[in-house]
Amino acid sequence: MTDVEERIAHGPIADAVRSGVLPGRVWLYSNYHCNLACSYCLTESSPRSERRELTAEQMIAIAEQSKDLGFTGVGITGGEPFLLPWLTDTVLDMVEFLPVLLLNNGTLFAGDRLERAARLAHPDIALQISLDSHLADINDMARGPENFAKVVASVPRLIERGVRVRIATTTGGPLDSSHLDPLRALVASWGVPPDDHIVRPIVRRGRADEFGLGVQAIARDIPSELCITADGAFWGSFGPTVSNGRLDTDLLLTRTILPVSVPANALLAAISGMPEGADATLGIR
Amino acid sequence: MNDVSMSRVELLDASTAPLSAQQFFSGGDPGPIVAALATVPELLVPALGFVGSALGAGAIGVRAKELAILRTSALQGCTYCIHAHTAVSLDVGLSPDEVRALRGELPLEDGFPSARERALIGWIDALAGATGPVPDDVWTEARDHWAAHDLVEISVTVGATMFLNRFATGFQLPTATHVLERLQAEGMA
Numbered sequence: 001m002t003d004v005e006e007r008i009a010h011g012p013i014a015d016a017v018r019s020g021v022l023p024g025r026v027w028l029y030s031n032y033h034c035n036l037a038c039s040y041c042l043t044e045s046s047p048r049s050e051r052r053e054l055t056a057e058q059m060i061a062i063a064e065q066s067k068d069l070g071f072t073g074v075g076i077t078g079g080e081p082f083l084l085p086w087l088t089d090t091v092l093d094m095v096e097f098l099p100v101l102l103l104n105n106g107t108l109f110a111g112d113r114l115e116r117a118a119r120l121a122h123p124d125i126a127l128q129i130s131l132d133s134h135l136a137d138i139n140d141m142a143r144g145p146e147n148f149a150k151v152v153a154s155v156p157r158l159i160e161r162g163v164r165v166r167i168a169t170t171t172g173g174p175l176d177s178s179h180l181d182p183l184r185a186l187v188a189s190w191g192v193p194p195d196d197h198i199v200r201p202i203v204r205r206g207r208a209d210e211f212g213l214g215v216q217a218i219a220r221d222i223p224s225e226l227c228i229t230a231d232g233a234f235w236g237s238f239g240p241t242v243s244n245g246r247l248d249t250d251l252l253l254t255r256t257i258l259p260v261s262v263p264a265n266a267l268l269a270a271i272s273g274m275p276e277g278a279d280a281t282l283g284i285r
Numbered sequence: 286m287n288d289v290s291m292s293r294v295e296l297l298d299a300s301t302a303p304l305s306a307q308q309f310f311s312g313g314d315p316g317p318i319v320a321a322l323a324t325v326p327e328l329l330v331p332a333l334g335f336v337g338s339a340l341g342a343g344a345i346g347v348r349a350k351e352l353a354i355l356r357t358s359a360l361q362g363c364t365y366c367i368h369a370h371t372a373v374s375l376d377v378g379l380s381p382d383e384v385r386a387l388r389g390e391l392p393l394e395d396g397f398p399s400a401r402e403r404a405l406i407g408w409i410d411a412l413a414g415a416t417g418p419v420p421d422d423v424w425t426e427a428r429d430h431w432a433a434h435d436l437v438e439i440s441v442t443v444g445a446t447m448f449l450n451r452f453a454t455g456f457q458l459p460t461a462t463h464v465l466e467r468l469q470a471e472g473m474a
Contacts (some may be wrong), residue, residue, distance in 0.1 A: 038425040100419075219304055235304060247299070249297060249301050249302070249303055249323075249324065250300065250301055250303065250304070251303070251304065252300065252303040252304075252326055253303065253304070253305070253327075254325075254326060255324075255325045255328065256327055257326065262327065264328060266305065266326070269305070270304050270305060
């Protein structure tokens with residue numbers, strides 16, 4: 001074991017991850033702008049949103065330092081990450097350090113973009129694509145016109161190219177509702193395993209709060225994952241939300257994002273003493 | 286309540302304060318310095334720890350500390366801190382004339398006949414009201430009346446006050462309404 005490995009093995013972050021005190025995945029908001037404007041969006045993202053991008057260099061450094069600290073994976077979300085032309089190359093650099101889960105809306109995989117995304121066929125990279133209903137009109141009501149058609153066209157194409165695809169369904173109803181069975185069947189028909197179909201509630205923050213949608217959640221209800229954005233580091237991927245055009249700061253941990261040890265230690269300090277939350281019962285993930 | 290429209294920086298409240306800052310908002314409005322510092326939560330606790338120690342009770346005594354804080358604030362022209370520490374100085378027993386002398390509104394000798402306190406104010410003036418080296422005679426005069434550790438303590442108070450002066454002035458932090466009303470009532474605004 002090298003000196004570095006020895007230090008990591010006994011570091012407080014690594015210990016907290018190993019013991020389950022701290023979730024292993026570090027989230028990054030690569031950007032806040034999006035080609036969609038979903039009704040329940042946590043970040044009020046739209047084509048007109050301020051971009052607030054992390055740079056490729058920052059994202060790679062976060063992956064490298066997160067590994068050194070003892071985290072076990074990174075997730076990328078937005079906004080729509082695939083609006084960043086350099087994203088694919090960056091993800092391929094990041095996966096040299098940690099497995100990458102890449103959330104996206106599945107609507108930008110035509111032509112060259114599909115072939116670019118196909119480069120992400122890698123055992124440690126998964127694309128998590130949002131799809132909320134097996135019915136186009138229901139899905140598109142929240143996510144925008146033609147969203148369903150684009151997603152159901154894209155997913156098989158990606159899978160054919162060897163890309164691992166997960167599906168995320170965000171619902172305002174019960175997570176175990178039988179109404180979701182046809183959607184589960186559709187997802188299964190693509191060869192996506194049940195464990196790779198995530199069903200989660202709408203969280204009442206951001207635009208969802210404006211429309212009164214979803215479940216109320218406070219810090220201890222939200223998985224305590226470290227989440228890094230251009231504006232700072234937050235408690236959980238549901239932390240850096242935007243309400244009425246203003247960044248919510250209630251779950252802000254630090255404005256410092258690099259070195260990652262600064263926000264990671266702040267998160268660990270915040271977790272200590274925090275009573276057990278309802279993240280498991282609310283199914284927020 | 287603070288008039289948040291006056292501040293150049295957003296002043297957070299209990300609903301927008303980050304997790305690590307919540308402890309400072311649980312008892313009500315913590316004031317604009319905390320509300321502004323809370324926008325960078327990793328600095329809030331260490332900055333308040335330093336400022337609290339530097340400006341709070343110490344070995345040198347509360348009167349000497351308030352001499353340093355109010356005099357420094359006056360030299361730096363910080364309206365927010367002059368208002369706040371005029372009120373505090375009066376509360377800890379400084380007379381109105383002493384306060385006016387520290388604020389430069391009366392000759393220093395009128396407010397402070399004691400050579401010991403004038404020596405301390407001379408040291409404070411040399412730190413907060415000037416740049417460059419501190420003259421030997423100021424140091425010698427201060428040392429004739431005060432222990433070296435006293436001057437170390439008061440110098441830390443001066444330094445912390447200068448940080449607050451520039452912070453409050455730069456961001457145009459508003460004086461609390463109740464402080465302003467009190468000072469107006471006492472003719473000290």
